[in-house]
Amino acid sequence: MNRIVEKEFFSENVVKLVVEAPLIAKARKPGNFVILRVSEKGERIPLTIAAADEQKGTITLIAQKVGVSTEKLAKMEVGDKLIDLVGPLGKATEIHKVGTILACGGGVGVAPLLPIVEGFKKAGNRVISVLAARSKDLIILEDEIRKWSDEVIIMTDDGSYGRKGLVTQGAEEIIQREKIDECIAIGPAIMMKFTALLTKKYEIPTQASLNSMMVDGTGMCGACRVTVGGKTKFTCVDGPEFDAHQIDFDEMLMRLGGYRKEEQVAFEQYCKIN
């Protein structure tokens, strides 16, 4: 179980893994995620299920190398097994026909966005996607997103691909051009924060999928707590998607940095040894 059957690097730091997990492939819905451990002494890390193939019994994960665990994950090869994999976790995205959807994805956030875009398109919506990254080689899954979108706009910080600018610039043009019924934003917390501020200005209902710190993923520890509408919520069981206009992004950004010092030390140690 949990054998890696396919591996592909999208860029130096972003890797796609297809993993055997028949039960999860069958039970998952767009918006769900898994928690995995790479090895016996590894930590539990959450990753979104980017795609699943029920027939083959596999799920697709897309991970960006940011620290020790994702680094180790990216080193695993086809045929290797993940020691632990549990899911599907989190609430599924509420997918329904609303009209026109604006889907904003930043960096590796495009991975969790993909099954949602697919879902909304299949439900009969018009889907406009805005993909953004620092530079050309960090734009991932463009073809897959195109397959399920009526229109795709690419934004890069440095202008090396698509148009130069931030995700919010691309999004605002669309909003001014036509009526958007709902928006979904997934990416770095800071990107979601500004997307939420933008859509709030235009009063467009917006969902954001949060990537908080997690331990168990089953509502047992509270590590993943965020403040939404003034109330504490657990991202792993109450989310990961919430009404973006109600999320306290500043608190979330602060909480994401909680282990930064320790993580850096661990990462430097890891790099020294390897």
Added chain:
Amino acid sequence: MTTLTEYLKEKRGEEWREDLRKKLKGKERTDIPRVHMPEQEPLERVKYQNMEVNLGLTEEQALVEASRCMDCVNPTCIDGCPVQINIPEFIKNIERKEFALAAQSLKLTSALPAVCGRVCPQEKQCEELCFYTTKLKKDPVAIGYLERFAADWERESGKMSVPECAPSNGIKIAAIGSGPASLSFAGDMAKLGYDVTVFEALHEIGGVLKYGIPEFRLPNSIVDVELDNLRSMGVKFVNNFIVGRTASFDDLKAEGFEGFFVASGAGLPRFMNIPGENYNGVMSSNEYLTRVNLMGAASDEYDTLVMRGKNVAVIGGGNTAMDSVRTAKRLGAERAMIVYRRSRIEMPARVEEVKHAEEEGVEFMNLANPVEYFADETGRVNKMRLQYMELGEPDESGRRRPVAIEGSEKDIDVDLVVVAVGVSPNPLIPSCLPDLKVSRWGTIEVGDNMQSSIPVLFAGGDIVRGGATVILAMGDGRNAAKSMHEYLSEEKK
């Protein structure tokens, strides 16, 4: 059918017990002082997360302690034990050096004696009702220590008896969760010939015994032996499997499962909802203990990290709070404090844990309650504001209610706060079974036979009781096994 009283009387009447009673005069027995449990030195043990504090009685100590027990005509101690272990029977077997028989006697009613001997709140259960406590006003017989002695002896002798199992009846049963309730349920069902699979959401089997209670109180190896024992009885364990998510009840039914025992525990941590509680460095005891006990965060070899603090405050007065504060001490805290809103005597923790914590240098701030946390510019907690309390009128629990003293606030420097103010039932299973009756506290409602509103579904442990104890969870598991067997046998007729 013989009643329990008749059975006890019959066992007590056996010749060897009569002979043993004659060996010493009552006065000689009651003059012996209660044994002291040998312990690791506090200064030494606080250096290690995994060093067990209690070392266990030596054989000599156990023999002397066992001889204190009067083998009472009316053994009131048994009334204090939730699973009614035949206490004088096992203790007298220790006295006559039949340690294997003592262990067997324990196993007739308790599935995990080595565990309960270590973690039962004995002073509020069996030992509270011992003749020594009630009539002589002396220290009770050390029932818990002796229980641990017999169970450890059996394990270390390598002669663990694998209980006999009835021939397989091929009926598939699912137990959900792998804490003490499920483990004892699985053992009893396997004995009856059922094909039992235990499903666990986490990557380790054992529930709170593994992820909550630290190794300095309950070594993992003790739990692992019990798990191996169950495996050898044919019980299957599946980790990383969340019933209701990885597969639904209907999926399991389609797989051929005919009976379900839900023992998913009380996994949901409570917070106090006070300002600043979401700052970095404020976390639930579940997170703190899971990182350290399940994920090995105390050791550099593991990837998981845990925040460490110089000044650590743990909020609460239960076992979880004691485990957290002692863990903080072991992770290098200079000041490790318990903040509890009632007084010392009301603390629900086991008396021994409070004593051990105190020996290890834990500070107790009783009659105090945090009302707000403050943080530095990075969002890391750096202060807590305490409000002091006094005890007022008793509340429904019979304990005197703490009342805030106006204007008594005081700020204290902290860089880590662990909130251990209780847990709520895990809502996952009830949320995916609309027909399941739950109370307004979210616990699953069951009858005396542990059967829920869905006939094939039984439940026990913390998901039924809210936060309770290992022994009660275990008793539920046994009770549920008995009832489910009766129910399924009836259905199959």
